[in-house]
Amino acid sequence: MSSDYSARHLSVLEGLEAVRKRPGMYIGSTDSRGLMHCLWEVIDNSVDEALAGHGTEIAIVMHPDGSVEVRDKARGIPVDVEPKTGLSGVEVVFTKLHAGGKFGGGSYAASGGLHGVGASVVNALSERLDVEVDRGGKTWAMSFHRGEPGIFADADPKNPSPDATFTPFEKKSELRVIGKTAKGVTGTRIRYWADRQIFTKGAGFQVEDLLSRARQTAFLVPGLALDIIDLTGEEPHTTSFQFEGGISEFVEHLATDAPLTDTWRLNGTGHFTETVPVLNEHGAMLPTELQRDCEVDIALRWGTGYDTVVKSFVNIIATPKGGTHQLGFDQGLLKFLRQQVELNARRLKAGNDKLEKDDVMAGLTAVITVRLPEPQFEGQTKEVLGTPAVRAIVANVVAKSMAARFASTKRDDKAQSALVLDKVVAEMKSRISARAHKETQRRKNALESSSLPAKLADCRSNDVANSELFIVEGDSALGTAKVARDSEHQALLPIRGKILNTQKASVADMLGNAECAAIIQVIGAGSGRSFDLSAARYGKVIIMSDADVDGAHIRTLLLTLFFRYMRPMIEEGRVYAAVPPLHRVVVMNPGSKPNETIYTYSEAELQGVLAGLKKQNKRYQDPIQRYKGLGEMDADQLATTTMDRRHRTLRRMSMNDAENAGRVFELLMGNDVAPRKEFIVDSSETLSRDRIDV
Template identity: 80%
Template sequence: MTAEYSAHHLQVLEGLEAVRKRPGMYIGSTDSRGLMHCLWEIIDNSVDEALGGHGSRIDVVLHRDGSVEVRDRARGIPVDVEPRTGLSGVEVVFTKLHAGGKFGSGSYASSGGLHGVGASVVNALSERLDVEVDRGGKTWAMSFHRGEPGVFAGDAPDAPFTPFERSSELRVVGRAPKGTTGTRIRYWADRQIFTKGAVFALDELEQRARQTAFLVPGLEIVIRDERADEPVETSYRFDGGISEFTDFLAPDPAVTDTWRLTGAGSFVETVPVLQPTGAMVPTEVERECQVDIALRWGTGYETVQRSFVNIIATPKGGTHQQGFEQALMKVMRTQVDQNSRRLKVGNDKLEKDDILAGMTAVLTVRLPEPQFEGQTKEVLGTPAVRQIVSSVVTKELTARFTSTKRDDKAQAGLLLDKVVSEMKARISARAHKETQRRKNALESSTLPAKLVDCRSSDVADSELFIVEGDSALGTAKLARNSEFQALLPIRGKILNVQKASISDMLSNAECASIIQVIGAGSGRSFDLSAARYGKIILMSDADVDGAHIRTLLLTLFFRYMRPLIEDGRVFAAVPPLHRVIVQHPGSKPNETIYTYSEKELHALLARLSKSGRRWHEPIQRYKGLGEMDAEQLASTTMDRAGRTLRRVRVSDAEADSTVFELLMGNEVAPRREFIVDSSARMDRERIDA
């Protein structure tokens, strides 16, 4: 570095250079996530056309050569000359930042694009991009190399490229059928920009395509993956819109039907408007905001809420979600107060979590030029939307509760019963939590007598072993390090909490003991910071029964103490299956080797035979933890220096919840079907019988 710093040290990045220099600013990252972001920039342009009523089908093709193609039958990118730049509309869209038809020019009533940078950013980060436009009875074409227009001498991305020198040319390459319009874009992501492992994720693409098809009724999105030996094609179209989306998202049986709340409102805002002279003049503009909400309540307590602005997902909410929840609270409290005698609520007041429990809702608003907080568009900031959404929800939801129709009255009654029961459960759980949690681990009388606690008060360093059976507990007591390792024995298989109610779970001795010992509560009142141990280790026998007990324990943690799993604090111990004593000649002591699977055992014996070494027969096969002595259990399973732990993680909570419901829930038929269908994949050697 030099102390000199003057104007000639400054760099001015022109055109698309800034995008290539700092791609993360525009697409977030240069891994698979950024690659998918680029693809959705192109697809969203076609979706915005469909949102305006232009085109009803979008095709996305993942080609074998690594390129991706997006085709639509919308209006097509303008091909005439843009007067300020003297360039064709196609070249302006793909080479100029902050250029497009979504700045209040009247081309789009509402759109997902706002900044006019999407297509040009994708072009800048592509080794090659080809665009074809059907418009005016002709097919127009143009190609780009890393954002620069020119001509390729072949079809491959690395074909010789000649850039335009004096003026660029939008070529006519064919005739389009009369009345046919549309756009086809194919591009190859630039591997100088994106990391080596960046790939287009088919499952993520399909999930987003399904979501978009729900949000734009009548739009068909076709995903075709040609990268495998056999092409895979999936089509998404949902004429039911967000009502169908809500039913798809709902994780539990219904208490109410899916209710649709719709309405609109207008507001005035002052925005800078671009004049023909090029000046920006502050102007009062009247906006209309359309509100469309689908929601239903189910028997569970999980809340599934999705919010969108012009089909842009807003995972962190914003003014529209604030208005929705504000009106929901107001209407529900009013209805509970009016029915307080029947519901026996006394002076207790509803809280937001009581109302949201078991609710699945999709909230959408459409308005021109929405204001977002930040580049990522995750939070809507337009202030007037809050009151508009609140008014629509208050009016429509009140009409539901005051309806004289038999079905509406029955469902409204069931919903109020559910909301009030959630409130009472919350109050009861809070009282339980306050009375059960101890201030000092060694002085509290609420802890189970069978807990063998540790001496250390350092939460991060402490470990709780949940041990199967009293026989294993006796050995574990001698094998543990009493400074930081605590033991809690359980009797066999605990209650299957996926089928049981909350009250049954709390009254179950084993489940209550685990919750009390961990000391952080359960369900929505669970407080991770109050947990008394840094690691929770499930130590069960290495057989089928042990696996079943581990599954039952994981079901308990997943349903009622999920933050422990999400924080990576739940582990499964890995005890050995075999003990092999290798003989040494002479007076040299024998060597003990532990193996953890049949495959590992056979590999070890083959290795010993090859080297001419002998071992004691029979080889000990551990059926349970109680068969080990303290020294063996310590060295293989409990001692930090030599043990192996499997960390339990929740990579996809929704998918994991589905699996738990399938394997541990009330519905027998789907579980039987799963077992039958999966039987062919079962290794008979893994059955401990």
């Protein structure tokens, strides 16, 4: 910062100098993440106003010059003089650390701003910050340069710039009146340019992150309208969010799998006391015991999958690293469901095994929100809630609300409660089975006996990266493939026809199915949540099924198994489909020259080859061989076309977007018949047979 500051601002600048010297302490980092944190410090002040019942609209404008503006129609920052400092409310908020309206509980019952450093930190880390306040029938304005109030001499007031000449106030700061407003109109507009002396060169505002968090905030404050206006592109673009359904709607948005239960709401209030220092009328800080109220509101639902999505919030501030409220939720849910499993142990065949947290969380989507005055956070980034009493309150609310749900006499509640118990017990059994599998499924060596299926024709090599497992359709194809394979690196596992549809089946059914269990056992890395990619026994898994509709169906069923229970294999690109030929054309060469063999993989390719042979006046054996299945090939033909690494074609199964893939699998293989029927009717004319397995 420059050295020509006036004496009256020394106290202000001494405080803000600490922010500029150690920005990471206040905003976490000086890259794009820190830049976004600054933006949310400003936005959250407007959200706190909405949360307190003032204003229902917030607009965030991304300007082409890199500045950002936040507008609201709330009460507006106070413009009157604060008696202790002699400064206007606007200057106090933007220049004094630990100053604001959120101490002592007078203006806000539950707020995300607690430390009084949000606006002043953003100001200290901005090359320029302009604030306009509509209040009392007037529009008031003030500008700051790296934390110091003053006036910018803009050539064009409609296009302000941080490069304009800046003159700091010397004797007294001036909160300027720049216009009039209609009676009753209030609000605040803050526009700032981040200081490039502070932030790293590549730091920039992340529009996708902004949209994601704006959507999240709109879910958490029902009725609040959030508009993101992006003026940085060639065409202005506005994205708006407003939701009336609150966190129930948020859960539906977050969930990626089919629902097992409806979205349940768990509500309750708890009380606790804490001792905090309070300023008395004589200016002394006295320890005072205060009674606090903590409101808990949770929305959750279980789905058919096993992925867990849990989001937690305190006064609508996201706590991505959890804290006492999330610990209380985990504790309350696990304790309650353990009790229910014990009570229903005979029906569930649960034995003496105990549920663990992962069993309960499988397939769970939950949003946890608590509201309380002056929560304790670990640091200004507010990623972890530290208030100890919240843990017991949340656990108690979860236990009571779940008990009421499970005791309900409504048919839907009883059915869904039973489904939840079935699911968590199935997950427990799956975990125990997976652990047993994992212990016995390491690649065998000379000193240990193998527990692998007898029908597996394993390879000799222990080099995982260079080994391949072919899953072949039927024993007839297995016989030919055994002769055709490279036994050093290629293993074979036959399956009998169409395996279980794992999109519909439970985990217990899947593990009880001989074919599914054999595949999981042979791959040797476990299944579901306990899947360990590093333990997989083969570098590639190749599905080798017939080139017909049944083969495509088998391939789809196998991919469903991998998608649901061994997803990292697909994500890492280690699952392939073999591409066997459909036709064999033998070209007859004259004289003693040996005949030439051409393999084709589609009807169109065959017709093209035949047309080319006719043009060259070459003869071919008629009829052309059409392979109905892998079993019709001899070993040399299968090796040359499908298994030999030098000549074969493999189709890698990729999954760039897991959510989209999940929706496709649910459409094709899920429980809901109507969308599948509609898809088949609509797509039957346009769908190529070649695309059936995609």
